[in-house]
Amino acid sequence: MTTTLEHRPGTAPSRHRPVLSRNSPTRRGLRTALGIVFIAIMLFPIYWMVNASLAPGGNTLNAQLLPLNPDFSGYASAISDQGQNLVTSLIVAVGAAILSLVIATPCAYALAQFPIRGSGVVLFVVLIAQMIPGIVIANALYTAYNTVGLLNTIPGLILADATAGIPFSILIIRAFMESFPKEIVEAAHIDGCGHVRAFWSIVLPVSINSLITAGIFSFLFAWSDFLMALTLTTGETIRPVTLGLYNYIGTNDTDWSSVMATAVIASVPAVALMIAAQKYIAAGATGGAVK
Amino acid sequence: MTTTTDAAVPAAHAPPRRRRRMDGSAAVRYGFIAPAAIYLALFFGFPIVKNFTMSFQEYTSATFFSGEAPFVGLANYAAVFADPIFAKALANTAIFTVVSIAGQFVIGMGLALFFRKSFPLSGLLRSMLLLPWLLPMIVSAAVWRWILEQDSGILNQSLKAIGLISAPIPWLTSSDTALIAVVMVNIWLGIPFNVVLLYSGLQAIPTELYEAAEIDGATGWSSFRFVTLPLLRPVVSVVLLLGVIYTIKVLDLILGLTGGGPANATQTIATRSYEMSFIEFDFGQGAALGNVLIVIALLFSVVYLRANSRAMKEG
Numbered sequence: 001m002t003t004t005l006e007h008r009p010g011t012a013p014s015r016h017r018p019v020l021s022r023n024s025p026t027r028r029g030l031r032t033a034l035g036i037v038f039i040a041i042m043l044f045p046i047y048w049m050v051n052a053s054l055a056p057g058g059n060t061l062n063a064q065l066l067p068l069n070p071d072f073s074g075y076a077s078a079i080s081d082q083g084q085n086l087v088t089s090l091i092v093a094v095g096a097a098i099l100s101l102v103i104a105t106p107c108a109y110a111l112a113q114f115p116i117r118g119s120g121v122v123l124f125v126v127l128i129a130q131m132i133p134g135i136v137i138a139n140a141l142y143t144a145y146n147t148v149g150l151l152n153t154i155p156g157l158i159l160a161d162a163t164a165g166i167p168f169s170i171l172i173i174r175a176f177m178e179s180f181p182k183e184i185v186e187a188a189h190i191d192g193c194g195h196v197r198a199f200w201s202i203v204l205p206v207s208i209n210s211l212i213t214a215g216i217f218s219f220l221f222a223w224s225d226f227l228m229a230l231t232l233t234t235g236e237t238i239r240p241v242t243l244g245l246y247n248y249i250g251t252n253d254t255d256w257s258s259v260m261a262t263a264v265i266a267s268v269p270a271v272a273l274m275i276a277a278q279k280y281i282a283a284g285a286t287g288g289a290v291k
Numbered sequence: 292m293t294t295t296t297d298a299a300v301p302a303a304h305a306p307p308r309r310r311r312r313m314d315g316s317a318a319v320r321y322g323f324i325a326p327a328a329i330y331l332a333l334f335f336g337f338p339i340v341k342n343f344t345m346s347f348q349e350y351t352s353a354t355f356f357s358g359e360a361p362f363v364g365l366a367n368y369a370a371v372f373a374d375p376i377f378a379k380a381l382a383n384t385a386i387f388t389v390v391s392i393a394g395q396f397v398i399g400m401g402l403a404l405f406f407r408k409s410f411p412l413s414g415l416l417r418s419m420l421l422l423p424w425l426l427p428m429i430v431s432a433a434v435w436r437w438i439l440e441q442d443s444g445i446l447n448q449s450l451k452a453i454g455l456i457s458a459p460i461p462w463l464t465s466s467d468t469a470l471i472a473v474v475m476v477n478i479w480l481g482i483p484f485n486v487v488l489l490y491s492g493l494q495a496i497p498t499e500l501y502e503a504a505e506i507d508g509a510t511g512w513s514s515f516r517f518v519t520l521p522l523l524r525p526v527v528s529v530v531l532l533l534g535v536i537y538t539i540k541v542l543d544l545i546l547g548l549t550g551g552g553p554a555n556a557t558q559t560i561a562t563r564s565y566e567m568s569f570i571e572f573d574f575g576q577g578a579a580l581g582n583v584l585i586v587i588a589l590l591f592s593v594v595y596l597r598a599n600s601r602a603m604k605e606g
């Protein structure tokens with residue numbers, strides 16, 4: 001029984017040959033080369049963004065393949081136009097990440113570690129919540145925010161942006177805490193340790209990796225948010241950088257190098273976290289969906 | 292499993308403490324869930340209910356000063372469904388969703404199968420692939436606007452340089468090509484997500500099964516057809532369902548690339564809902580469109596759940 005597809009007729013077939021030839025150094029090298037080509041195609045737009053951000057300003061940008069004479073005027077105008085917006089984005093994203101963890105972690109612990117009536121409902125709502133289109137939430141929040149005075153405020157944006165982070169964090173952290181042996185928590189109870197203490201000093205320290213993953217993604221969700229910024233702010237005082245970028249490309253004679261410089265700066269958190277926290281990113285990428 | 296602080300508690304005090312804790316136990320337990328429950332009620336429960344009631348009310352730009360939004364029954368739905376733009380938006384949503392998901396899935400599956408083979412740097416390359424997915428969507432929209440720019444964009448310049456086109460294509464500004472361009476960008480955006488999930492699904496298939504299949508003469512396409520696909524089915528259905536749910540509500544990308552134009556060529560239910568509420572200040576019709584979107588998402592989830600339970604019974 002040998003493979004027919006991998007072999008030209010005539011070569012002496014043996015059980016071990018195909019396995020060897022399939023993993024020969026040449027083949028592996030070819031695969032690496034092919035992989036690099038695929039990734040280069042996929043990441044070309046990102047390279048092109050960086051390239052354009054380093055081109056001299058003006059609305060008729062000459063496309064050069066390499067930024068051989070980098071010009072930082074795009075960054076200068078990006079910082080002066082969007083500096084304030086970047087600070088707003090940072091405050092909102094950090095706030096939303098903290099809020100997500102504070103609200104999601106105890107809930108995840110409860111869902112994972114003890115049965116109470118209503119926990120099924122909470123879990124169901126969390127799963128459904130991810131299906132609700134953002135525009136539906138924005139629609140209703142605008143009228144409510146208008147009444148309670150949360151339009152154009154940082155807390156208003158933090159609360160709204162956490163709509164992405166909280167359900168995601170509950171699912172990620174719960175999945176981790178479920179794998180934590182219930183016996184240990186029970187033993188702690190027998191020793192007179194209440195739920196609050198068991199949560200705080202036993203479960204929380206060992207769950208730190210899932211908290212970091214949830215925190216990173218909650219931060220990125222809020223940093224990337226555009227819809228809530230677009231609908232729940234009306235002035236220029238509170239304006240996250242995503243909305244600043246949108247208004248930038250909306251102007252008629254677009255200064256592409258400043259636009260791309262802003263885009264590069266707005267991408268920095270995602271790139272930095274991908275490099276610095278790769279294993280957490282990988283955990284979050286699969287964890288949130290399949291669980 | 293004792294903690295040092297517990298040991299410090301005098302033994303004589305333990306029984307009353309424990310009873311008090313048992314009494315407060317239910318309150319403590321609900322205390323863990325309460326913040327999340329309140330948040331979910333306010334930021335998911337309330338919007339759904341509010342959106343439902345809003346869809347039966349007449350909102351105008353004056354509503355936010357006067358506070359008056361009279362009940363109008365089904366008038367908003369009647370207006371939405373009678374609007375020719377609705378039919379256009381519904382068709383666009385269907386095309387956008389189906390073609391995007393087909394493209395993302397096929398390319399994503401190809402790349403996932405490719406990355407499963409062992410070769411140097413495969414892990415590094417795979418993690419770099421995640422980048423488009425992690426960038427803010429509005430950043431991707433800005434970058435692609437520049438790439439697709441009619442006169443100086445790199446796409447038209449390259450196509451011209453290799454002689455495929457003689458005149459630049461107005462990708463985002465012609466109603467013939469705008470939807471194609473938007474779908475193309477959305478496929479690019481969705482590939483990383485598909486690769487990640489499909490790759491992790493592929494990793495879960497035991498290699499012995501492939502070895503057994505190979506002994507039975509199944510390699511290449513037939514091993515994919517008879518080993519990979521059946522075992523990957525649960526992952527595939529999750530990927531497709533999540534794809535539908537994410538794609539029908541895409542808003543950032545379309546607003547950033549075309550704003551729904553030109554001449555409604557890229558208008559979807561989601562962008563139309565935004566437009567009705569926040570441009571026209573007709574929140575009633577905006578809410579009605581939002582509800583249409585929720586119903587579509589629910590329909591797909593029901594189909595998914597039924598298909599899943601049938602597969603469970605058969606399997």
